[in-house]
Amino acid sequence: MDNLKKLKDILVEFISVVSIHLPDDVYHSLEAMANKEDGRIGNELYGCIFDNLEKAKTLGRPLCQDTGVLQFFIKAGTKFPYLDELEETIIEATKEATEKTPLRHNVVECFTEENTGNNVGTRAPFIEWEIIPHSDELHIDLYLAGGGCSLPGRSKVLMPLEGYEGIVKYVFDTIVEWGVNACPPLVVGVGIGTCSATAALLSKKALLRPVGTHNPNPLAADMEKRMKKGLDKIGIGPLGLTGKESVQAVNIEYAAHHPATLGVGITVGCWATRRGAIDIRSDLSYDIPSHKEAR
Amino acid sequence: MEKKIITTPIDDAQIEDLFIGDVIYLTGMLVTCRDDGHRRLVRNGIYPDFDLKGMAILHAGPIVKKTDSGFEMISIGPTTSRRMEAYEKEFIEMTGTKIVIGKGGMGAKTAQGCKEQKALHCIFPGGCAVSAATQVEEIVGVEWEDFGMPEAFWIMRVKEFGPLIVSIDTKGNNLFELNKAEFNRKKEEALEDVLKHVHYSHN
Ligand code: SF4
Numbered sequence: 001m002d003n004l005k006k007l008k009d010i011l012v013e014f015i016s017v018v019s020i021h022l023p024d025d026v027y028h029s030l031e032a033m034a035n036k037e038d039g040r041i042g043n044e045l046y047g048c049i050f051d052n053l054e055k056a057k058t059l060g061r062p063l064c065q066d067t068g069v070l071q072f073f074i075k076a077g078t079k080f081p082y083l084d085e086l087e088e089t090i091i092e093a094t095k096e097a098t099e100k101t102p103l104r105h106n107v108v109e110c111f112t113e114e115n116t117g118n119n120v121g122t123r124a125p126f127i128e129w130e131i132i133p134h135s136d137e138l139h140i141d142l143y144l145a146g147g148g149c150s151l152p153g154r155s156k157v158l159m160p161l162e163g164y165e166g167i168v169k170y171v172f173d174t175i176v177e178w179g180v181n182a183c184p185p186l187v188v189g190v191g192i193g194t195c196s197a198t199a200a201l202l203s204k205k206a207l208l209r210p211v212g213t214h215n216p217n218p219l220a221a222d223m224e225k226r227m228k229k230g231l232d233k234i235g236i237g238p239l240g241l242t243g244k245e246s247v248q249a250v251n252i253e254y255a256a257h258h259p260a261t262l263g264v265g266i267t268v269g270c271w272a273t274r275r276g277a278i279d280i281r282s283d284l285s286y287d288i289p290s291h292k293e294a295r
Numbered sequence: 296m297e298k299k300i301i302t303t304p305i306d307d308a309q310i311e312d313l314f315i316g317d318v319i320y321l322t323g324m325l326v327t328c329r330d331d332g333h334r335r336l337v338r339n340g341i342y343p344d345f346d347l348k349g350m351a352i353l354h355a356g357p358i359v360k361k362t363d364s365g366f367e368m369i370s371i372g373p374t375t376s377r378r379m380e381a382y383e384k385e386f387i388e389m390t391g392t393k394i395v396i397g398k399g400g401m402g403a404k405t406a407q408g409c410k411e412q413k414a415l416h417c418i419f420p421g422g423c424a425v426s427a428a429t430q431v432e433e434i435v436g437v438e439w440e441d442f443g444m445p446e447a448f449w450i451m452r453v454k455e456f457g458p459l460i461v462s463i464d465t466k467g468n469n470l471f472e473l474n475k476a477e478f479n480r481k482k483e484e485a486l487e488d489v490l491k492h493v494h495y496s497h498n
Contacts, residue, residue: 044318044458045420052423065358065370065424102369104358105444115443148375148398148421164493172486176478180471181375181399183421219495230489234481239420240399241460242474272422 004085006284011093014288015070016101018142018276019062021294022053025210026187026273029248033185036244037237045238049271057294064272067103068144070094070125073208077135081282086138087127094118094125106147128201136282141208144274152178155191155200155265167192167264168227174266175231175247180240183270185248187211188231191265192254200265206251207267208275210290215252224250238271248273300455304349305393307413313461315470319417320457321351321394324435324450328352329374331446332439333382337389343438343448347390353419354379354397356445359434366434368451372424373398376416383416384408400462400471410467417459430456 022030034046056063072090076083097103098119107121108114119125132139152174158166171190179186189209191202214221227250237243248271257263269275277290301309303323313319326345328336335341357371376397379386383395383405393414395405398421405416419427431451438448462470 041316041318041460048420048423048426048458052420052426055425055429059425059429061425061428062358062370063425064422065356065372066374066422067358102358102360104356104370115445117443151375164495165490168489168493169486172482172489176475176482180475180478181377183398223493223495226489226492230485233485233488234478236478239418240471240474241418242477270422 007082008089008093010286012097014278015097017291018274019067019101020056021291023290024293025212029211033245041241042237042243066146068146069106071143071145072125072127073141075130075132075139077132077137079136080138091120094120138280140278142276149182149268149270152182153267155196157196158262160262170264171266182268184236184240185271187248187269187273188250189267190252193263194257194261195263198255199263202253203265203267206253207269209251211249220252224252310415311413311465313464315461315464315468317461318458320455322454325351325353325453327355327449329354329446330378331442332448333379333386337382337385345450347392349393351394352392368428368431368434370424371427372422373419375399376401387412387414406463406467406469409463413465415461416463418462419459
């Protein structure tokens with residue numbers, strides 16, 4: 001019983017940390033982008049961003065008012081001792097972190113369209129499971145899905161003959177048409193697969209991969225770099241007010257697809273991409289590798 | 296450069312010479328009003344018990360903490376202004392609001408409203424919600440609490456709230472529309488180059 005409370009406390013702290021501090025990779029990518037700007041507005045805006053991050057840290061408050069809907073992507077070792085209680089513990093931790101941090105109330109129940117007032121509702125927080133065989137550890141990626149940055153997300157199924165060119169066009173059109181209002185510079189996740197659903201899910205997984213890493217497939221990595229370079233030429237800049245670059249990263253994840261379809265999904269994160277990664281061992285010792293520098 | 300500070304109640308003279316891209320700060324009264332508030336006022340003709348004439352509104356859904364003596368602003372940042380596009384022109388006409396603050400641009404209808412009524416749309420840097428909260432001196436009151444915390448009509452006294460970047464000026468110039476045209480032009484150039492290099496298939 002005590003151990004479950006301990007697990008819950010760890011998760012409450014983890015949720016708070018992720019809402020207050022950017023992950024190290026996003027922080028550094030913004031720093032690098034800020035250094036490249038030389039215009040008056042660009043400098044002013046990055047100045048605001050870093051001032052805000054500093055204040056969030058000193059005051060211990062969520063760095064953006066939109067603390068999002070919580071989404072947990074779990075990689076669960078089959079021998080992790082608390083699997084049976086994990087879902088319930090995550091839900092309790094979400095409620096508690098909402099009170100304590102505090103987080104904004106962002107969950108509206110479907111059909112009644114009423115705010116639940118505690119960030120919990122049907123399938124909220126959203127929880128996705130993967131199994132790690134023969135392991136007694138638990139890995140969780142947490143993503144705070146804000147409204148503004150979720151808005152540009154979309155997926156569709158291209159004809160295979162549209163090819164990778166079709167994917168590039170779809171991404172560029174989406175970022176220019178919808179990304180500008182989503183608090184750039186964005187992190188762009190692109191998923192490729194058979195249908196719109198799997199492509200969309202993979203685009204979220206791509207977004208969970210740290211900025212600065214590349215897909216292990218050299219061709220996918222090549223496409224990531226080319227898309228980032230191309231998008232940067234558009235010069236969307238911080239908060240869409242023009243600048244030297246446009247995006248923090250383009251990350252691609254894929255699944256081998258049906259020969260007759262080419263599904264593509266796009267999910268973006270804003271400058272304030274708040275995600276965290278936590279590793280919890282069976283003795284409940286833990287690390288938060290995404291936020292080594294943040295605390 | 297000296298800070299350009301606009302003080303409520305705002306008259307035309309304070310804002311009519313401002314141009315898109317100018318940076319200003321707001322001192323005085325600022326109220327939050329977003330989707331539900333716009334709908335209630337414009338569609339249902341229900342007014343809050345606070346005169347918006349010469350005031351500024353902020354498209355935002357804050358995190359507010361109840362304290363013994365009232366409320367404390369924890370975090371407040373702008374939300375996407377576009378969502379209010381359908382109602383903003385009428386909102387400005389009906390209330391006499393002089394500055395609408397949000398994030399991202401607004402459309403042609405709002406720009407027309409700003410021109411006719413001599414009003415501004417400005418953006419506050421999105422996501423910078425803790426900085427913004429520290430510029431709120433006091434929450435003076437709240438109305439329409441039935442909407443829930445994010446949608447309620449929070450009445451605040453602010454000091455040098457900003458930076459606010461003018462995105463629609465009183466002549467109806469629209470910064471985001473201009474930028475968008477530029478982004479679309481550059482997109483075509485950028486695409487041309489990328490598309491040459493992504494023939495990954497075997498044939
Ligand atoms: S897009 Fe991101 S930074 Fe902007 S308001 Fe939403 S959550 Fe905050």
